[in-house]
Amino acid sequence: MITRRTFLSAAAASAAALSLGACAPRASSSDAVIRYWGMGAADADKDLKVIGAFNATKAGSGITLDVNQVPSNGVADMSQIITAVRGGTAPDVWQMDRFNAVQNASIGLLEPIGGLIEKYEDSSVDEFTRQWVQFAVDELTYDGQLYGLPINTDARGIMYNENLLRQAGIDLDMFDPEQHVLTWDEIREVSRKLTTTDSRGNFETLGFVPWDGEGWPYTWAFGLGAQLYSNETAAVTLDSPQWRSVFELYADWAEEFPYAKADAFFATYQPPNSPPSQTAVFSERLAMATTGPFSIRSNEKYAPKLPLKFTWLPVGAEGDDTYSWSGGASLVVPKGAKMTRNLWEFMKFYTGYEGQSILQPLLGDLPTNLKTIQAGHYNPKAELFRQMLPTSTSRPPLPVGSVAWDTLQRSRSSVIIGSATPEQVIANNQLSVAPKMALFEGYQMPATYGQNSVIPS
Amino acid sequence: MSTTVRTESPRRQAPSRSADADQLNRRADGTRRPWYSTLIARTVMVVLSVLFLLPLYWMIISSLKSDEELAKFPPTFIPESWQFSNFVDAVTAMPFLHFFMNSAIITISVVLFSVISNFIVAYGFACLKWPGRDLMFYLVIATLFLPFPVTLIPMFDMWARLGLVNTMFPLIIPAMFGSAFYVFLLRQFLLQIPKDMLDAARIDGAREWTILWRLVFPTAKPALTTVAIFAAVASWNDFMGPLIYLQDESVQTLAIGLQSFRSVHAQDVSFNQLMAASFLVILPLLVLFFVFQRYFIRGITIGGFK
Amino acid sequence: MTATGLTARAPSGAAPPDEVEKDATASPPQRRRHRLSRSDRRDLALGLKYISPWLIGILVFVVYPVGYSIYLSFTRYSGMGAPTWVGVGNYVTAFADPLVGKAAGNTLFFALIAVPLGLVVALTLALAMNQNVREVAWYRTIFYAPSLIPAFAMSFIFIVFLNPQFGAFNQVLNLFGESNVNLLGDPTGVKIAIILMAQLGAGNAALIFLAGLRNVPRTVYEAARVDGAGPMRQFLSITLPLLTPVLLFNLITGVSGALQVFTEAYIVTNGTGDPDAGALFYMMYLYKNAFGFAELGYASALAVLLFLAGLAMALLIFWCSRRFVNYDVEAS
Structure with missing residues (x-):
């Protein structure tokens, strides 16, 4: 039995233990120590390799990186960084999804880094950033100021299972990225042939649906010419005919491949939050999926024997331009950090030729550093995605990025379920996002946004 | 556990616990209850237990499966191979x-x-x-x-x-x-x-x-x-x-x-x-x-x- | 330990019911006197002394954050820099925001089913945990175990049971020849799934009921048995009335928990609230606004509204509780 005496003495003992054990050593404030937050412990070993190489350079010798892998609550959850910046406990440099850069810059969470470039480099910001893929730099630019340096990137394509296509008698040349770019009509036709239904009406196998995997509204929007924001009119254009065609695409597919049946199919063969090895592609139930180079690693790990290949995203008509969308991470400086030469040297190394050449082959993604791309320091199996980069686009660099994303993906859900028409959702989308954007009157995205990028091969 | 405690010190039980133990298998008037008197209650509880054990059971067998077995459809209810190394890896993956x-x-x-x-x-x-x-x-x-x-x-x-x-x-x-x-x-x-x-x-x-x-x-x-x-x-x-x-x-x-x-x-x-x-x-x-x-x-x- | 010296001083009878009631539940404030008598002041000082840890806590940890939030609810604020005063703008926006309506509807749906169901499940578990069988320690541990599993692990496990092909739910449907459905793919189904998932965590409320059951003196049952009351009579006329204080607790905290339902839905839907915003609960929308959309002012307004709604419900329950809650063990 716990008596009051033992209870109270235990309490006293723990109070004593507390005062001894509860303190962490405060991070040193010396310039030689850089506090760095990585994006997750799963890739911490790769971070350390880059840091090791940095310390071996002349500029990096004697600099200590205080690394913490700080997990995030979710892609667009800024609770940790907002609290940390306010409390003065934020790191000096933070690895962040580029998608969040403009919104975070607009609320004053990040330091512009143009000053560092002008101070420590013998070049202008524009000149200096030409080392990286243009759309990645655009995604880090808010109001004419640069807020970070890009690390990796990716692109979206169609992954297909040759076995299933061959069994259904599909001409594989159609899927060969060297020979052909699929049209929407073609992929629909193929999908029909690959879809089978059991006696109770359940899908046993499925060809393709555009809302699975990376089939986000943005993915198709870039191919259908839908823009979220127009620089000319400085207005949100979410109710444009192009956006309607994005949602009509979903609605059309959901009509032919009914949502409830397709949804039951996906919930059966790749339930949410299930092991990464449990996918409809790996179980040879789904013939085609929208995905990116990040799949290569898990394909090799979980389905080394499957003939999984990649091709371009489908286009509207034969001969149309290819397209894709690319995201990726960046190094940014949270507000209030010390803008030292050491910090700059680290950022430059990590995102520069050497850093990316170490990191990208390990991650399996694509580099954003042009010299790294040219040198071919990335997974050779991601070559097709490298070829997608010139016509790829990032999500629009807008301070309302999260709301827009949230609104678009909810609209997709409404349209495929059938609770709203494409006409209705685009009107709603405009109503949800336009008032928030109205607070940034006359806002201009970088002039280069949406244009093709020059990528060396 | 409570039974273990009892066998350890059958005589020196705290009064409160013996009150509890006394009640075990005894009627209010002190006579022993026959074994079958709790049969229905026990059956219900065993059924409920199976239901409430499922999450824990699933967690444990998932932790013992190999990557390949996790991909199996439908999932296996008993791991085919018991991969205890997962526990070692789990402990060494973090401090x-x-x-x-x-x-x-x-x-x-x-x-x-x-x-x-x-x-x-x-x-x-x-x-x-x-x-x-x-x-x-x-x-x-x-x-x-x-x-x-x-x-x-x-x-x-x-x-x-x-x-x-x-x-x-x-x-x-x-x-x-x-x-x-x-x-x-x-x-x-x-x-x-x-x-x-x-x-x-x-x-x-x-x-x-x-x-x-x-x-x-x-x-x-x-x-x-x-x-x-x-x-x-x-x-x-x-x-x-x-x-x-x-x-x-x-x-x-x-x-x-x-x-x-x-x-x-x-x-x-x-x-x-x-x-x-x-x-x-x-x-x-x-x-x-x-x-x-x-x-x-x-x-x-x-x-x-x- | 057992205050043997005091047990001998058994009271001769129960306190008059009305007096007990006044003591027990929060009675309407009595007419204030201008000055407190000396003994009143002494009582007040003693009372305040005992609740002082909580008083200090509320001053430090509640008053400032709440005051700050109320202020922010009248501003536009991203979380950084200086807030911009917008008056009642956020409240006007909230009442016009279709997603607020949707999220509030989802939350009420959840509360209306999950709270009563939760009480029944918890009470059932508590009765099971209270059986006089040798292996009761095992039952208690087993029934409580799901409450220990972290939400993200639980959501994966639970999803396995909802699998359209081999999950228990669809096995039943298959008996009727229905084709496979994904409960999580339907805007109403997903709410029901989350309600069911929440029931696996009923061990918490059950533990409170169990503590309540253990508080019922055995002598009361013995007396009833002598009077010839069967198990059902005993449950209805002894157990249930004596459990009303903990029932009130589980009801109020159940409502509070349901109005703020967040984690399960956030994890099951990966933070989206899909399909078709069917699992977008009020707290999720509030959280998204605060830390996803950098709309902390708006989120604060939503929080004030939620707080007021919760408070109104709590007061209503308390008001009703005066009719059914019985704190007097002997009076029964």
């Missing part, structure tokens, strides 16, 4: 022992402080009579309805100003000041203690502090055990608090460590290791619960004087 110690320091402190502070406060609300008490109690209830996201920022600002971010204090100190949930819980129990009993003690000249510990504390043991269990589980499994306040690995906890299996590349989660680590994380709680559940003894003091 497990270090995180364990941090979690333990926080949890033990929170439990002790919670039990003491909430008990004292609940006594003030339930066993003492003073003007304005009920009005004040509405305030306790009101704080139950405060949504946490809006208090996150001002609270953090405060701890940051005190320079206590990256220490365990922001997670421990609040436990010293009671919480609406536990105060309310204990009050509901303490109100059932007959006023006459307290008044009798007061007439005998006992001070409130003495009544609190000598008279009320033993009676409230089931309720205090509940508070202790809740505080322990909440603190041990807390994710949001450590995520925001504990940025350095030196002070981080197991709940944060579990995140190390989840990559930004969602395609690459070491699922079996994640389940193995999750199981190891809740195991101490399971064992502690098993040991401490026997404090759910009958409040014999109240029953004793009837």
Whole structure:
């Protein structure tokens, strides 16, 4: 039995233990120590390799990186960084999804880094950033100021299972990225042939649906010419005919491949939050999926024997331009950090030729550093995605990025379920996002946004 | 567990436990109940147990499967090969022992402080009579309805100003000041203690502090055990608090460590290791619960004087 | 330990019911006197002394954050820099925001089913945990075990049971020849799934009921048995009335928890609230606004509204509780 005496003495003992054990050593404030937050412990070993190489350079010798892998609550959850910046406990440099850069810059969470470039480099910001893929730099630019340096990137394509296509008698040349770019009509036709239904009406196998995997509204929007924001009119254009065609695409597919049946199919063969090895592609139930180079690693790990290949995203008509969308991470400086030469040297190394050449082959993604791309320091199996980069686009660099994303993906859900028409959702989308954007009157995205990028091969 | 305890010291049982043990298999009049009298109850409980064991069972078998087996459809109910190495990998993937110690320091402190502070406060609300008490109690209830996201920022600002971010204090100190949930819980129990009993003690000249510990504390043991269990589980499994306040690995906890299996590349989660680590994380709680559940003894003091 | 010296001083009878009621539940504030008498002041000082830990706590940890939030609810604020005063603008926006309506509807749906169901499940578990069988420690641990599993692990496990092909739910449907459905793919189904998932965590409320059950003196049952009351009569006329204080607690905290339902839905839907915003609960929308959309002012307004709604419900329950809650063990 716990008596009051033992209870109270235990309490006293723990109070004593507390005062001894509860303190962490405060991070040193010396310039030689850089506090760095990585994006997750799963890739911490790769971070350390880059840091090791940095310390071996002349500029990096004697600099200590205080690394913490700080997990995030979710892609667009800024609770940790907002609290940390306010409390003065934020790191000096933070690895962040580029998608969040403009919104975070607009609320004053990040330091512009143009000053560092002008101070420590013998070049202008524009000149200096030409080392990286243009759309990645655009995604880090808010109001004419640069807020970070890009690390990796990716692109979206169609992954297909040759076995299933061959069994259904599909001409594989159609899927060969060297020979052909699929049209929407073609992929629909193929999908029909690959879809089978059991006696109770359940899908046993499925060809393709555009809302699975990376089939986000943005993915198709870039191919259908839908823009979220127009620089000319400085207005949100979410109710444009192009956006309607994005949602009509979903609605059309959901009509032919009914949502409830397709949804039951996906919930059966790749339930949410299930092991990464449990996918409809790996179980040879789904013939085609929208995905990116990040799949290569898990394909090799979980389905080394499957003939999984990649091709371009489908286009509207034969001969149309290819397209894709690319995201990726960046190094940014949270507000209030010390803008030292050491910090700059680290950022430059990590995102520069050497850093990316170490990191990208390990991650399996694509580099954003042009010299790294040219040198071919990335997974050779991601070559097709490298070829997608010139016509790829990032999500629009807008301070309302999260709301827009949230609104678009909810609209997709409404349209495929059938609770709203494409006409209705685009009107709603405009109503949800336009008032928030109205607070940034006359806002201009970088002039280069949406244009093709020059990528060396 | 309770049976083990009994076999260890069959003669020297605490009175309260023997009261409980006495009741076992005995009718009110003291005769032994036949074995089948509990058959229906036992059947129901076994069925319920299977249902409530499923999550834990699934967690354990998932933690023992290989990557290939996890991909099987439909999933296997018994692992084909028992991959115990997942547990080794899970423990070595993070500084497990270090995180364990941090979690333990926080949890033990929170439990002790919670039990003491909430008990004292609940006594003030339930066993003492003073003007304005009920009005004040509405305030306790009101704080139950405060949504946490809006208090996150001002609270953090405060701890940051005190320079206590990256220490365990922001997670421990609040436990010293009671919480609406536990105060309310204990009050509901303490109100059932007959006023006459307290008044009798007061007439005998006992001070409130003495009544609190000598008279009320033993009676409230089931309720205090509940508070202790809740505080322990909440603190041990807390994710949001450590995520925001504990940025350095030196002070981080197991709940944060579990995140190390989840990559930004969602395609690459070491699922079996994640389940193995999750199981190891809740195991101490399971064992502690098993040991401490026997404090759910009958409040014999109240029953004793009837 | 057991206050043997005091048990002998058994009271001769129960306190008059009305007096007990006044003591117990929060009674309407009595007419204030201008000055407190000396003994009143002494009582007040003693009472305040005992609740002082909580008083200090509320001053430090509640008053400032709440005041700050109320202020922010009248501003536009991203979380950084200076807030911009917008008056009642956020409240006007909230009432016109279709997603607020949707989220509030989802939350009420959840509360209306999950709270009563939760009480029944918890009470059932508590009765099971209270059986006089040798292996009761095992039952208690087993019933409580799901409450220990971290939410993210639980959501994966639970999803396995909802699998359209082999999950238990669809096995039943298959008996009727229905084709496979995904409960999580339907805006109403997903709410029901989350309600069911929440029931696996009923161990917490059950533990409180169990503590309540353990508080019922055995002598009361013995007396009833002598009077010839069967198990059902005993449950209805002894157990249930004596459990009303903990029932009130579980009801109030159940409502509070349901109005703030967050984690399960956030994890099951990966933070989206899909399909078709069917699992977008109020707290999720609030959280998204605060830390996803950098609309902390708006989130604060939403929080104030939620707080007021919760408070109104709590007061209503308390008001009703005066009719059914019984704190007097002997009076029954």
